[in-house]
Amino acid sequence: MKNDRYFVDDDGAIISETRTxxxxxxxxxxxxxxxxxxLINWKGFPYTFQAIMLLVFVGLIFIGWQVYTPEGVNDKLFAKTNIVTLVIWGIWWPLMVWFAVTMGRVWCMICPLELVSNITERLSRKLGVKQKPLSKWIRSGAIIVFLYALIQLLVAGINLHRIPAYTSFFLIGLLTISAFVGFFFKDRAFCRGFCPIGMLLNAYxxxxxxxxxxxxxxxxxxxxxxxxxxxxxxxxxxxxxxxxxxxxxxxxxxxxxxxxxxxxxxxxxxxxxxxxRKPFDKNDAREEKASWALTIFIMLVSGFVTSELTTEWNAANKIFVALPEYITNITGLHSIAGFIEGLWIIVIYPLLLWTIFGTITILTKGAESLTDAWRRLALPLVVIISAGHLTKAIAKLNAWIGFLPNSFTNATNGNTNAATAGINVTPFLISNQFVSIIGLTLLTIALIYSLRVEKITGKQKSYPRFIPKIILYLFFSFIAFGIGL
Ligand code: SF4
Ligand code: SF4
Ligand code: SF4
Structure with missing residues (x-):
């Protein structure tokens, strides 16, 4: 069997060896x-678990249907007290990020979207529909990058993650697209070319x-x-x-x-x-350069993660959003202030950040052009970015999960306006200082793995090429240090 193993010799050269x-x-x-x-050999696996998750999704769609933040209520607090926004954005999303980084794509094995597209794919075949294979550009992940960027814009622009009705639409949208894609395309097309979180799971x-x-x-x-x-x-x-x-x-x-x-x-x-296995197993193949779609995706996520981390430290967040707020004020476009901030987070800021990193890489002879540098930087940097995301995920879980017991009561007695009714919970399970320490530890471990990835995939042994990774590590660590301040 040909199954290559990659490692770096003392001179930094990549060596591949057929595994024995x-x-x-x-x-x-x-x-x-x-x-x-x-369990694995059981015929009901993974379908039963996927069906249970589908029921959860459908249940949340019904509960969140047409539920908006009441007038005069803080939308963030309302989101924490509503079971739909709490489960999807406060629990499922952070846990999925954690599982992806530590365990790989394990969420995929119980994912209800795969079940829906699987069912419609089979139905379509039964009906004799001529299903299409995925074209190359769809397989490249271009649509995934677009959909993920759209979600982030909607998060910033209309607070998708804070309003139960929008979250309900979001889930309906995901289920509908997965059903349509399954119907018209073959071979697990939704997962391979459309799933908005597919590339996040791929990268993390x-x-x-x-x-x-x-x-x-x-x-x-x-x-x-x-x-x-x-x-x-x-x-x-x-x-x-x-x-x-x-x-x-x-x-x-x-x-x-x-x-x-x-x-x-x-x-x-x-x-x-x-x-x-151990994390980042040394036997896994590693690309020297990420694909274009993956590179753009990682750039975009770097902006999102920076923004998310700064929301845990008021002063840092004020600085981070100062420019988009200034633009909103001088243009008077207050009605689309969220979208302006969204564009800053996922387009302008990442471009600035990666231009700095790319220029350093070129100056240290790690790449020939800016675009070449970005593609070489993407995979080592995503390790640090994912640690930043893990830190945010812990901070979020810590701040939100305490609302879970009351959110069940709110959902069953119809009182979704719990935020105004007064909530007697201790929202923070651990102190912000402890979250900060966990974050700094995760980032330090990630830096070590990131430099290892760089050493394995880099063109030549050149320590200056570590500089962008160290800068990102110090930058994220600085923000993580301020969590709760
Ligand atoms: S993985 Fe199993 S089924 Fe596939 S070639 Fe090897 S032995 Fe055969
Ligand atoms: S790729 Fe997306 S749709 Fe497919 S199983 Fe994974 S999370 Fe679900
Ligand atoms: S995705 Fe393919 S390779 Fe991976 S577990 Fe499923 S069948 Fe096996």
Whole structure:
């Protein structure tokens, strides 16, 4: 089996080596646990879990339907007390970010959107619709970047994340698009070209500790069935060949694998593994340059994460939004102030930040042009960006989760106006200082991994190329230090 392993020798050169039987098993195979194996081999897996999550989504859509922030009520406080906004933005989103960074794309294995597109894809086939394969530009992730940017603009512009009715529309939108895409395109098209969080999971999940990998190369070589890739298995209900069109035999990265485990079920010789490994496993393949879509996405996320981190420190946030506020004031465009701020967060600020980083990279001979630098910087920098996101996620969970018990009561007795009714909760579970310490620790660990990624993928050994990563680390650490001030 050809399954390359990449590492850097003493002179900094990248060396790839075909993995041998001895090196093939890197991590603990969770399938050795009888209960895990039983669960995965169960025919109802993952559909039952996906169906439960779909019911949760539908329930939240109904509860949030036409619920707006009452007059005179602080919209942020209202969002915390309403079960729809609380569950989606205060709990699900931060937890998904945490799971992605630590465990890879594990959310995907219970994701209801995949279930919906799977159902409509099957329905469409039954009806004889001629489904299209995804074109190259859609597969590149261009639509995903656009949809993610749109969501961030709506968050800044209309407070999508604070108003239950908008969150309800958002969920309806996701379910509707997944249904349509599944109907008209084939081969898990929604996940591969449309899911707005697909690229976030792709970028953040690369170092995750859960990974699906083939076992012995000899077994695969001698395997006559090749059920994990046979097209005739793709449309089965269970034990399918990879529905994402990946080649499980050669899998050497977490970026596209949804951990759906169909290939594990389909492998008659029982040679697929579900590994628990160290973070950022050294055997995973790493690109020297990120694709264009991924690069733009990571640039955009760097703006979003900076903005989110500054909201935890009033003084930092005032400085961060000073320019868009100034522009709003001099133009008098107060009705679209949120969108102006959104453009600053996801377009202008990232461009400025990455131009600085790119210029440093060129000056240190790490790249030939600005665009070349951006693509080389994207993957090492996203490790630090994801740690910033984790820090924000903890701060958010810490501030929101205390409202959960009362939000259930509000949802059942119809009193969604709990914010005005007075809420007796202790919203902060741990102190802001402790959140700050956790953030600084995460960022420091991320810097180490980021420099490691740089060393593995970089063109040559050149310590000055560490400078942009160190600057971003210091910048995020400075903001994390001020959490709660
Ligand atoms: S890629 Fe998106 S739609 Fe597909 S399973 Fe993952 S989160 Fe769900
Ligand atoms: S079915 Fe299993 S043994 Fe056969 S090629 Fe696929 S992973 Fe290897
Ligand atoms: S490689 Fe296996 S686990 Fe990953 S998406 Fe394909 S079938 Fe699912």
């Amino acid at each position: 039987e001895k090196t093939i098993r890197d991590g603990y195979n969770l399938l050795d646990i009888a209960l895990v194996r039983k 999940g690369r170092g995750g500790m859960i990974a699906v990998r083939a076992g012995s190369g000899n077994t695969c070589q001698g395997c006559t069935g090749k059920d994990c890739i046979m097209a005739c298995n793709r449309n089965k209900l269970d034990a399918r060949s990879c529905p994402s069109l990946l080649n499980p035999i050669k899998l050497n990265s977490n970026k596209d694998c949804l951990v759906c485990r169909q290939c594990i079920k389909s492998c008659e010789p029982d040679n697929m593994q579900l590994l628990l």
